[in-house]
Amino acid sequence: MSIFKKIMISFLLITAVFAGAVFLFLQHPTFGKAPVGKRLERIKKSPHYKKDMFDNINYTPQLAEDASMPKVMFRFLFGKNKFAKPAQKFNLNKTNxxxxxxxxxxxxxxxxxxxxxxxxxxxxxxxxxxxxxxxxxxxxxxxxxxxxxxxxxxxxxxxxxxxxxxxxxxxxxxxxxxxxxxxxxxxxxxxxxxxxxxxxxxxxxxxxxxxxxxxxxxxxxxxxxxxxxxxxxxxxxxxxxxxxxxxxxxxxxxxxxxxxxxxxxxxxxxxxxxxxxxxxxxxxxxxxxxxxxxxxxxxxxxxxxxxxxxxxxxxxxxxxxxxxxxxxxxxxxxxxxxxxxxxxxxxxxxxxxxxxxxxxxxxxxxxxxxxx
The missing domain is CATH 3.60.15.10 (Ribonuclease Z/Hydroxyacylglutathione hydrolase-like)
Incomplete structure (x- = not known):
């Protein structure tokens, strides 16, 4: 078997294992469950449910027109605000x-x-x-x-x-x-x-x-x-x-x-x-x-x-x-x-x-x- 084939098989195996791990992770109850049955039937009758999903009344992009995902990700990774978190622990009292x-x-x-x-x-x-x-x-x-x-x-x-x-x-x-x-x-x-x-x-x-x-x-x-x-x-x-x-x-x-x-x-x-x-x-x-x-x-x-x-x-x-x-x-x-x-x-x-x-x-x- 050639080195190339060995590399490809290894890559495919790693990919399959990773995909399997992600799939199993997403089965955890914390992710909840998508609507089914009578609930889904009711949802489909909603005037706010279009093309298999709910939608806002007015046009609402998750990223504004002058933004792009690569730029946003870059800022999140490399443009951190040094004041994003408090430098000290809060000293607060809770109401009973x-x-x-x-x-x-x-x-x-x-x-x-x-x-x-x-x-x-x-x-x-x-x-x-x-x-x-x-x-x-x-x-x-x-x-x-x-x-x-x-x-x-x-x-x-x-x-x-x-x-x-x-x-x-x-x-x-x-x-x-x-x-x-x-x-x-x-x-x-x-x-x-x-x-x-x-x-x-x-x-x-x-x-x-x-x-x-x-x-x-x-x-x-x-x-x-x-x-x-x-x-x-x-x-x-x-x-x-x-x-x-x-x-x-x-x-x-x-x-x-x-x-x-x-x-x-x-x-x-x-x-x-x-x-x-x-x-x-x-x-x-x-x-x-x-x-x-x-x-x-x-x-x-x-x-x-x-x-x-x-x-x-x-x-x-x-x-x-x-x-x-x-x-x-x-x-x-x-x-x-x-x-x-x-x-x-x-x-x-x-x-x-x-x-x-x-x-x-x-x-x-x-x-x-x-x-x-």
Missing amino acids: LRNLDPNEDIYVWMGHSSYFIQIEGKKILVDPVFSGNASPVSFTTKAFEGSDLYSTDDIPDLDYLIITHDHWDHLDYKTVKKLNPKVKTVITGLGTGEHLEYWKYDPKKIIELDWGESFNLGNGFKVYAETARHFSGRTMKRNQAIWASFVFETPQRKIYLGGDSGFDDHFEKIGKKHGGFDLAILELGQYNKDWRYIHMMPEEFLVAAKNLKADHIIPVHNSKFELALHGWKEPLEKISILNEKENLRLITPKIGEKVNWNDDGKVYEKWWESYE
Whole structure:
């Protein structure tokens, strides 16, 4: 046998072994499951499902027209921001969620897009990621030191677990699996329920909504699924489940839960439809001009808040994971400066801090300035 043939056989064997390893890796439950059966039949009837995938209402390239994948990859590999991660471990205190006065309305941020809300007696947890990383492997996309304050043991029984979409930094397999016994009802976008059922959630406690749909939760509580400008997917096959923002309506208040979204006219439409909001929780972070259609830039954040007619706004999607090229505290620095002109009620709590968003006299310190 010639040397060339031996090299080719060796190459093919290595390729086959690698392909087999990747295939086996992708079979792990953490990747979830694509919709099938009646769920897939319902998805195919959605006006937002086109050419075998969900799509945004307006044209939304994942990379802007003036960007290219090679350039983006080059910047990620060789253009790292030296301030992308905090130089010091965060020294933060967590609120005891299991010992709250049931009559108080509070918000607690858990870093990035994970947060807890207690409102009018209901306990809600949104997009919890407590496993220490936001990726399918534990050694990448690790939480900043000191930012991962909460574990599933700290979470009380929940009336509602809300999952805005199935990206790794919003839907965490380990966290959601452990929370299952504590969750009465899950609210999520159409298609994401397939992952949850695969992870042993009872289908009877999963509410899946398409954009524009709503569900009456009883006793004056209602949830609406509204548009977001983003995408979804836990594997190479994207957009099999819809990404959404949610409006949580109580007998007395309306809260907007923004999920991930680039800026568009949907904020104004949602604001008009619901007549404004007592509180809007919007993403601010992991942005870049190269993917500006799927993540808001700081300059757009306050415009979105005004379009939503929000009385109070809280920025999330920052201060826990490095998913972009900007400095870790740049989002909070920029929005604080931009808001000096707008003077909106911008709430910027520490991770773990208990927030009464109705207390307009409360001054929130610029906690990020204490860290490099």
